[in-house]
Amino acid sequence: MLRTRIIPTLLLRNESLVKTVQFRKFSYVGDPTNTVRIFNELEVDELMILDINATKNNNQPNLKVLKEIANECFMPIAYGGGIRSLNQAKAVFDIGYEKIVINTHSIVNPELIEEIAKHYGSQALIISIDVKKNIFGLKTVRSNGGSKKTNLEPVKWAMEIEKRGGGEILLTSIDNEGTWNGFDLELIKSVTDAVTIPVIAHGGAGCIEHIEQVVKKSNASAVALGSMVVFQKKGKGVLVNFPESSKLEIIK
Amino acid sequence: MITVINYGMGNLGSLINMFKRIGVKAAIESDPEIIKKAEKIVLPGVGAFDSAMSCINKVPGMIETLNHKALVEKIPILGVCLGMQLLTRCSEEGNLPGLGWIPASTLRFPKHQGLKVPHMGWNIARPNSTSKLMLNIIDESRYYFVHSYYVLIDEQSNSLMKTNYGIEFDSAIGLQNIYGVQFHPEKSHRFGMQILQNFAKL
Numbered sequence: 001m002l003r004t005r006i007i008p009t010l011l012l013r014n015e016s017l018v019k020t021v022q023f024r025k026f027s028y029v030g031d032p033t034n035t036v037r038i039f040n041e042l043e044v045d046e047l048m049i050l051d052i053n054a055t056k057n058n059n060q061p062n063l064k065v066l067k068e069i070a071n072e073c074f075m076p077i078a079y080g081g082g083i084r085s086l087n088q089a090k091a092v093f094d095i096g097y098e099k100i101v102i103n104t105h106s107i108v109n110p111e112l113i114e115e116i117a118k119h120y121g122s123q124a125l126i127i128s129i130d131v132k133k134n135i136f137g138l139k140t141v142r143s144n145g146g147s148k149k150t151n152l153e154p155v156k157w158a159m160e161i162e163k164r165g166g167g168e169i170l171l172t173s174i175d176n177e178g179t180w181n182g183f184d185l186e187l188i189k190s191v192t193d194a195v196t197i198p199v200i201a202h203g204g205a206g207c208i209e210h211i212e213q214v215v216k217k218s219n220a221s222a223v224a225l226g227s228m229v230v231f232q233k234k235g236k237g238v239l240v241n242f243p244e245s246s247k248l249e250i251i252k
Numbered sequence: 253m254i255t256v257i258n259y260g261m262g263n264l265g266s267l268i269n270m271f272k273r274i275g276v277k278a279a280i281e282s283d284p285e286i287i288k289k290a291e292k293i294v295l296p297g298v299g300a301f302d303s304a305m306s307c308i309n310k311v312p313g314m315i316e317t318l319n320h321k322a323l324v325e326k327i328p329i330l331g332v333c334l335g336m337q338l339l340t341r342c343s344e345e346g347n348l349p350g351l352g353w354i355p356a357s358t359l360r361f362p363k364h365q366g367l368k369v370p371h372m373g374w375n376i377a378r379p380n381s382t383s384k385l386m387l388n389i390i391d392e393s394r395y396y397f398v399h400s401y402y403v404l405i406d407e408q409s410n411s412l413m414k415t416n417y418g419i420e421f422d423s424a425i426g427l428q429n430i431y432g433v434q435f436h437p438e439k440s441h442r443f444g445m446q447i448l449q450n451f452a453k454l
């Protein structure tokens with residue numbers, strides 16, 4: 001049987017890796033190629049690289065850096081950031097990425113989901129949903145790296161993504177991201193209940209128990225880890241690491 | 253020298269990266285005239301069965317060249333993922349005939365409670381053959397899979413590896429010079445590296 005995929009998720013910002021708290025407060029993590037090389041040696045399941053500036057600055061995917069990263073990866077890798085056309089998606093697939101991640105441009109132009117799924121198959125397409133609580137406590141979808149409000153409701157948007165051919169959903173709680181306090185179990189459960197495609201839970205993981213909870217209670221198919229795999233502990237220095245296989249056994 | 257066939261579908265960059273890492277010369281080729289000189293062939297593939305077969309059929313001389321390499325010259329050939337499914341007669345995914353080099357057909361995963369299709373992620377493949385492709389492959393090795401269809405072989409003697417996903421299926425097959433792996437060895441760390449190394453040494 002399959003084991004739950006645990007996916008280190010690295011944030012690229014101007015050719016460096018950073019880590020954020022609630023999509024703000026950038027701390028420097030390291031050089032992308034060296035960091036990825038360590039994750040390759042740790043034999044991680046899968047890797048996700050998100051360029052958090054690409055859409056904001058209207059940049060193309062940085063193919064030079066992405067190619068250097070791909071050369072170090074002997075596991076599946078996904079890339080997200082600034083992809084707004086089939087041609088850009090193609091350029092990323094061609095240099096050795098299995099999956100691409102789209103957020104803002106799936107909202108701006110939902111037909112892009114169908115177009116890419118038709119050409120490359122749904123398995124190659126992750127749609128990312130960033131969710132933030134508004135002042136009334138209502139959880140809504142944000143675009144442009146969390147900076148832009150939309151009227152989309154997470155569950156309804158997830159269902160539309162599935163209908164249009166999205167292969168997986170990366171579901172991020174902006175409020176929990178980088179906090180080490182655990183996932184938004186309720187949000188993730190509401191989405192996994194509504195779709196049949198895999199949901200990757202993201203935002204808040206601080207320990208193995210959090211991963212176990214989101215898999216068992218919220219039915220997440222996979223888990224994206226940020227802070228946990230790049231820092232020693234909350235508030236401590238950079239340490240690229242990955243939980244030992246034996247510790248992950250409980251999650252299976 | 254390994255020739256990776258480019259017929260317009262498949263993640264060629266990853267295969268080339270992996271061969272480079274293990275120090276094996278490999279090149280991507282799409283011209284049947286050059287493929288005629290190949291010593292070993294990898295047939296990759298991602299996507300739908302019929303799209304892949306029609307891409308191959310569309311290139312003048314491609315199918316004839318491949319058939320000649322596989323069945324007359326009998327050079328080692330490795331089908332990866334969809335490339336393995338193309339080795340079979342046909343697939344439930346499409347209507348076009350496959351290459352038919354290995355007596356087998358490609359079927360859709362049965363609906364099974366709680367199991368998602370595609371079968372996507374890391375799973376165990378257990379070797380059950382003394383084939384040279386399985387040299388130094390440890391039991392309980394894990395590999396990265398992404399597929400909605402699986403290969404059902406006519407003769408169990410052509411099975412090289414078994415994997416369980418609701419049903420037990422053949423995740424690697426082989427018949428004389430022709431081999432297929434359902435997973436992505438180029439994306440399966442040292443486990444996949446070993447298989448590609450074995451293939452390079454055949």
